[in-house]
Amino acid sequence: MSKYQAGTYTGEAPKVWPAKVNQIPKEIFGDAALFEEELKKIFYGDTWHVVGHTAEVPNIGDFKTFDLGRVPLLIARGKDNQVRVFFNSCTHRGNQLETSVSGNRKEFECPYHRWLFSLDGALAACPGSKEFAPDFKQENFGLVELKTDQYLGLILVTMGKNTPPLKEWLGDIVPLTLSALLGGDGRLKLLGYQKVRYVSNWKGYNDNDGYHGGLLHTAFRMLNFQGGSGSQPMSVNGHWVIEAELKPAQNSGFLNDPSLIDFKVADPKRGSLVVQLYPMTVMVKHMDVINLRFAIARSHDVTEVHYAYFAHEDDSEELVQHRIRQSSNLLGPCGMVSMEDAAVFQRIHIGNHTPGVAEFQKGVVSLSELSLDMKQSDETGNLPRWEHYRKVMGFKREGEQ
Amino acid sequence: MSQAVTAAHASAIEALHTAYLAALDKGDMAAWAATFASNEASYFCISAENDRRGLPLALMYDDCRGRIDDRVSFVTKVWAGTYQPYRTRHFIQQLSMNVAGANQYRATSGFMIMMTPEGGATTILTSGEYRDLIDIQGEGDQCRAVFRERRTVYDADVLPRYIVFPF
Known part of the structure; x- marks a missing residue:
């Protein structure tokens, strides 16, 4: 039996880890503030993340939604058979675009102001655009696509700036x-x-x-x-x-x-x-x-x-x-x-x-x-x-x- | 199928539902298995998402009597001592019942399962629908109802915990 040293437990992840490589501080599992750091450094950082497999969206127009940390994603197969991963957010005011877990669509429509996106993410229609701001160009308002790569159908995305190429990241x-x-x-x-x-x-x-x-x-x-x-x-x-x-x-x-x-x-x-x-x-x-x-x-x-x-x-x-x-x-x-x-x-x-x-x-x-x-x-x-x-x-x- | 359900059959079917719920709420797996036909029976527990999309994969796929008996062993022998215990309360509401053949009925019911982890508060595990094929065995007042097949389609797109007991 070993005795607890009074006052040593804070519940916060320690800045310094034990010297022994086989010991992991337990506080890193229950620390809410550390999770916010992990979102920044890992989930939104220079790492590839698996978000699906192309077999989940086998037909043109098939989609699924998923989340990377708190970021909503929309994974869709276009008319060119390419599977793309977008932020699931209208490029106008940011409204959640697709609410279903999965399905098949001809296009994605935001109900708020009826902006319409084609399966490849392009903005196909936006009512009232004659009165939009002077710098508005429809071709600049397609859905935002994440950096994506695939390995045997496995779909990976990254939000980081310095993520190595997928092949290198996977290793030999x-x-x-x-x-x-x-x-x-x-x-x-x-x-x-x-x-x-x-x-x-x-x-x-x-x-x-x-x-x-x-x-x-x-x-x-x-x-x-x-x-x-x-x-x-x-x-x-x-x-x-x-x-x-x-x-x-x-x-x-x-x-x-x-x-x-x-x-x-x-x-x-x-x-x-x-x-x-x-x-x-x-x-x-x-x-x-x-x-x-x-x-x-x-x-x-x-x-x-x-x-x-x-x-x-x-x-x-x-x-x-x-x-x-x-x-x-x-x-x-x-x-x-x-x-x-x-x-x-x-x-x-x-x-x-x-x-x-x-x-x-x-x-x-x-x-x-x-x-x-x-x-x-x-x-x-x-x-x-x-x-x-x-x-x-x-x-x-x-x-x- | 507009044939009427006889009073004896209706009461046997009600007793079957009660026996099923009582078995699970007591955590009595042998009594759960005993609500199924002893020779040929099946139990499926599948998400509404898979069911709706025509995806065959289930959470529990017991398509023969052997697998129903094996599920009893999973809970009572294999998993004993590993999981965090929880108790359930099942509630059902019959939605439809039709004659499917001689001494056989198709029935659907809505269900809700409350769960109470040991030491914790009571929450909803999931709701869903039972789709049953029920056999009547025996005659007259002595008749007894058993599940030939029970297909449990649960509503939760994401279950709130890992699962030990059938729904």
Whole structure:
């Protein structure tokens, strides 16, 4: 037992972090003022953010709305088949343009003064424009488009001025796993969503590790799920990758319907793929489930996650049906395996409103340097992300100049 | 289908609804599973958004009796001790009932689920609609109603927490 030192807990994020690389100050999870800084430096800063996949808007005129921090976005497929990301705001007085979560439109109309925008964002009509200000030019008032790039259909945006090109930001390691996760070519077909809000800081939602798998998840033990070999290859910019073998489970009568854990097309050798793109996008391919988790940091203690599930365009009907059955019940906020993760996101948020540091132990070989050699079941894989976060936010370590 | 519902059947169906709500409000998963037909039955719990858009993915996709029984194991065995406990109160209002075949009815009801986390205040988990296919087993006053299929379409576009119990 260790004793609390009276007066040391303030609830505010400390400016200086512990010297040990495996310790994270718990106050950074519950500090509302820090969240405002994170919005500026991370969410509106020089970082790419995943906001969707083109398979969510497969037809011309399809759109979805999403948020980056508090900034409303409108993602639409134009007549030229290009998917663009706009601020969801009329260029006149700033009125929210599209109110639906998703749908199909011929154009977007702001009801306030009936300004009309075509699918590519151009301002097509604005009543009464003869009496507009002398410098008004219709071609200057198209919807404002964010800097956007795509990777195998994954749509990323950035609001920063000095964001590196997407290819450089992803690095060499991430695409090796991410391409496989996205079905090799990104030609996906949307199966549906599970959407949920967690009472958890976005960083806590993001901090799941390779160590907990066989311990938190009782189903793995009951099914005698033997994790095979795996790796956590080191990647750049705070991204995180796990590849693991999943040996086919031995049901031993626990499940009445063992089809839940069947492999139909996935190669058990790469049975579990996880890519986490900094700051908060988790994507997994587990067995035959393809799951992209589009997340929104709503506040310092609310994180919203849209679990989107996909099939591949070339799948047979039978395979699509298998993916629907496996995806619905295995992962997500009510999944056999992952409901427990969701519980931890909320419990860790409550527990982190206490003094001291969150400790990382499994796989740590040095207290002063990050480990480069991480096993699949280590929690050291999280530490490069924390180091990236610390640097972006400008926190110094004890003893650092 | 303008055929009338017999009084015995109507009362069996009402008893079925009551048994379903009472089971969940007590957290009794075995009693929940017992409201479904024992040989062939299905339970789906899907968001109104997916349902409206024709997206097949559900929050719970129990399309066979085995999966209904497996859901009992998830709650009572797999997840035990990991989640933050909460209690529910279900309220329903029948919207329609039609004869679907011999001893079979299609019914819809609106529902609301209140939730109370342990140590917390009561809030709404979600509202929604039950779309049921109900079988009548047995004859006369001895008859009993069971769900052949219950499709729960919940209204919340974003659920306010992770989910342990069926809706």
